[in-house]
Amino acid sequence: MEHSEILHRCFRCGFCKLPDNYLDINCPSYLKYRFETYSPGGRMWLLRGLLEGEIKASPRLGEILFSCAACGNCVDHCVFPKFKDDLLDAFIAGRGELVNEGAIPPMARDYFKAIQSYGNPYKLPEAERGNWADGLGIEPYKDQEYLFFAGCVGSYDERGQKMARAVASLLKDWGVSFGILGADERCDGNEVKAMGEAGLFEMIAKQNIEKFKEVGVSKIIALSPHAYHAMKNEYPKFGGLFQVSHYSQVLVGLMGKGKFASADKPLRVTFHDPCYLGRHNKEYMSPRMILGAIPGIEYVDMARAMGDALCCGGGGGNFFTDMLGGGVDAPSRVRVREAADTGAEVLAVACPKCAKMLEDAIKAEDLDEKIEVMDLAEIIKSRTA
């Protein structure tokens, strides 16, 4: 197994479970399950036990490995500089071991099957992939400056579609030259890779790269930080060299174009850092600069923010497998309670998965009256004259 050489070096000291300020548990799966086994150190030792034949692959081990949200909190907070960078890759390699043994959780198996058979996890026709843009007047990609990549959640999920429409229409209003692939777009593959199916990911990445090259794409705006991460950091390994931006990184440079209404009443806003934008790619400021540039917004950070942000629990495939949902300790529910504690009326997001996870959590926590989830583009549009 790749990275097996670091497994025994984990001391299980547990810094990886926490944020920098030690406020509370910051590993989503450990927060939800609480057994040591579901912590990063537990996974390290269990994988070693698996490779040395001390334990066997089992449904429980599958749940332990696949409930990791791949949020990167462990990587950022591990105190061992010589191997910390490989922690998450070791867990992903461990998932790969279970994939190879055919011992993955049924929900993960269904996810892979759907991706392989339908090209998306929703098992919906590919022909419907571009329907989210109906009525917006967005051109198919030809020779525009950017390709706008909506991704599976932006294309098929109702909340994701709403966000994709908000971002795309704002880009259009502000004169950005872009097109979409519509029915020709395919899954970006980020979750496939995070779930340990390296072979399937390679196939997806190569297909996407081929398509992008075929239509002449050089610059991409990704709706989802997950797609942004895969295209920016993984696609180059397969020859896919594109200038990839997350939409917040494009919007931040265009804020001067905004014609904002005068604010009668300040709006208190907090921001939830998406793991694949923040911890994985260290982009913390663009979303905050956007919010800071909108008149009348009173910005407040949560107690855990930027590199210390608590994941919504939707990463690493869990958005689809739902191993971290349910119960008061579900990371998304803990996160919205934390957001509400700031007194914010709006929980700003920059990821369609986070939007859906946190919106559902607000309902579960009965916080609808106190706080609502809005994507950055939705906030901009709501404050525009």
Next chain:
Amino acid sequence: MEEVYKQLADIVGEQYVSNHQEERFIYARDPGTMEPREPDMVVMPNTTEEVRKIVLVANEKGVPIVPMGGGLVLSGLTRALKGGIILDMKRMNRIIEVNESSRYALVEAGTSQGMLQAYLKKHHPSLKHSVPDAPPIATIGGNVLIHGSGHLSAAGGFHSEMLNGLEVVLPTGEVARVGSCATSPYWFSRSPLPDLAGLFLGWAGTTGIATKLAIKLFPNLPINDADVFVTEDPEIVPDIISRLTRTQVAEDMMAAMAPKPEWLHGLQMTIVNYGAETKRELTLKRDLLRESVRKYTDEKVGGFMPLPPDMKGRFIEAPQRSLSRFADVRQGGGFEYVGGIMPIELFAKAYRVGIEIPERYGITYALGARIVGLGHCMMFFFAYPFNRADKNDVRNAQKALEDTNEAVLEMGGIPWKAEAPAQKQIIKKMDHNTFALMNRLREVLDPNGIMNPGNWEVD
């Protein structure tokens, strides 16, 4: 055991009890050198009432219970030596009350050090608690119950001395309170009642399960500094400690010795942490410290070391992350130490032992001491890193630890949070009537012998 499992699931919910191989595997081990010992199941209670019900089930079925906090004791005290149930207390992590006037915090026993530290910083920034150098996920309860020490131990002694009161589930299922909380709504002190806390401190979980505890808080001074006195002569260190503590300036005082990097070899560093309300006060305190050891600086047998800012920052940090990094010295994810609680005058002897023993086994080491109280005693640690993937290396560390435990006892010290084999070494040296009293107390408290059996026992 299947029936016990079902009963526990009824008490805590199916989600919080496990007899899966994965939990049995992980909870069989701690990060030290002790051999794994598998529990039959692991359970995570959420309330005192749940703990009480679990204890009743264990009594009825005669199943051992091993209470566990952070599981970071390194000496294997939370392994299920005779099988049974591991009671992982970390779901019980609520901070119940902070009393600013009487400076105490009342917490559930599974509250982590880091969580209380962050809570105080946010809600009561004028106060802090004594943070051990264990990782921040270590629990308040666990550390107090093993007689831990930390960053305020020069000011306040062992963490068990900072304990104001306990709520305990007795081995027979009754819930008892110890300290002022037994008769008052306030958890301000263990005095003036008969001090029953001793029934639960240092017993390695063999006399009951602490569910709540109150600990003393201390002023969190806004300006903090660390000074390091260095000498090459271990014989004078006790006098240096005596002089430095006499100033009553230190919040924490540590000695540190290591063979690497090369420039450190043979040096004894005494690190003094202190704080102040103002820069003027800080300067005064620094002057007091320097004046106290002027004899040695004048004789040029020691002096204060200039500290680059990053190094000073590491010394002030609580807990010190760099101590956990010691586990990767052998690129093998492990270290364990003997913490010898001993009088200060044994410093030089302990230092020599600390060099001889690792040399015997060809292993590396780090030595140090935390001064407890105003030089009233010290926790002298002999730490040995090992490569977990190399059985020989682990065995060598184990042998060095065994020899060190023996040497500490021979010197007149007592190994702290001793491994089960080291407990037997201690019992051999212990007054017979003391051990008989311990056994009589255990028989009264735990008639069915369910609490962490295998600890504080002879073969």
